Amino acid sequence: MGELFQGDLDLGRLAAERLRDEAKPALIWVEELHYGAVAVVQRIQELGVDSMILVGAVRGTRAPGTVHRRLVRPPELGTQELQAAIGDAVTGYVGINLIIEVATGLRALPRRTVVVEVEPEHAGPGEGLTKTASAGLDRAVDLVRTELRRTPLLDLAEDLREMTSDTERLDPSRALTTMTDLLAELELLEREGRWGRGFALRDRLRLAIAAGEVSEGMEHRDWGLWWAMIEEMDRLEALEAVVTTAAGED
Structure with a gap:
C-alpha cells in the first residue's frame, strides 16, 4: 500500500x-x-x-x-x-x-x-x-x-486445532498433549512472528508417535495432517537456517 x-x-x-x-x-x-x-x-x-x-x-x-x-x-x-x-x-x-x-x-x-x-x-x-x-x-x-514461507504451516495448524479439539473422538495420549502444546506455540508464531519452543515440541511429537503413545480414534486424515505438520516444520527449519546464515554473511 x-x-x-x-x-x-x-x-x-x-x-x-x-x-x-x-x-x-x-x-x-x-x-x-x-x-x-x-x-x-x-x-x-x-x-x-x-x-x-x-x-x-x-x-x-x-x-x-x-x-x-x-x-x-x-x-x-x-x-x-x-x-x-x-x-x-x-x-x-x-x-x-x-x-x-x-x-x-x-x-x-x-x-x-x-x-x-x-x-x-x-x-x-x-x-x-x-x-x-x-x-x-x-x-x-x-x-x-518469511510470512509467505510460513503460511502453509499456519493453515495446517488451523485445520488441526479443529480436529484435535474433538475430545470425544480422540482419547488422551502423550502425542495428543504434545500436539496441543505445539499448536499453542504456533499461535505465538502467528501472533508474534517467533518460533519459541516449536521445533522442540515437533521433536517430542515425533518421539511420542514412534513410541506408539498416540490416541485411540486416530483416522487416516488425522495421520495425514500430523505428518504433514512435522514435514512442513522440517522444511521450514532447514529453509530459515539457510536464510539466517545468508543474512549473517551479508
Whole structure:
C-alpha cells in the first residue's frame, strides 16, 4: 500500500515491485494498492483470499526506518466510527489502518491479516526513499517472504486445532498433549512472528508417535495432517537456517 510520489509513503509500491516474483497464479497475488480504501476493499472481496499481508509506510512514534510486524485483530467499531472511516475512504484517501477499518466494517477482512509497516522519515511530495526508509524496505520485503514461507504451516495448524479439539473422538495420549502444546506455540508464531519452543515440541511429537503413545480414534486424515505438520516444520527449519546464515554473511 503506497501513496504515489509522497516520499517514503511510496514504500508500499516499491515493495510490491520487489515481490512480483513471489506471485503464483491462484495462490499468491501481489498487488500495488494506491487507490481509495473502498476500492481496495472491493478488490479484496473479489480475490476472496484467506490471508493477506499489507506492506507500507505508517507514520507513528518509532525511529525512522523501524520495521514493525503485527497480526491484525479486527477492531471493534461503533456505528459512528465506521461511518467516519467510510467517509474518509470515499474521498479517495488510502492508508493501512483505514483499509483495515473499512474491511472490518464490510466483513471483508481476511481471516489472517498481517501488517508489515515501516516508519517513514520524509512524508511529503517527492520521489524516492530516504536512506532509512530504503533500509526499512529491505527488511520489510524479507519479512513478507518469511510470512509467505510460513503460511502453509499456519493453515495446517488451523485445520488441526479443529480436529484435535474433538475430545470425544480422540482419547488422551502423550502425542495428543504434545500436539496441543505445539499448536499453542504456533499461535505465538502467528501472533508474534517467533518460533519459541516449536521445533522442540515437533521433536517430542515425533518421539511420542514412534513410541506408539498416540490416541485411540486416530483416522487416516488425522495421520495425514500430523505428518504433514512435522514435514512442513522440517522444511521450514532447514529453509530459515539457510536464510539466517545468508543474512549473517551479508
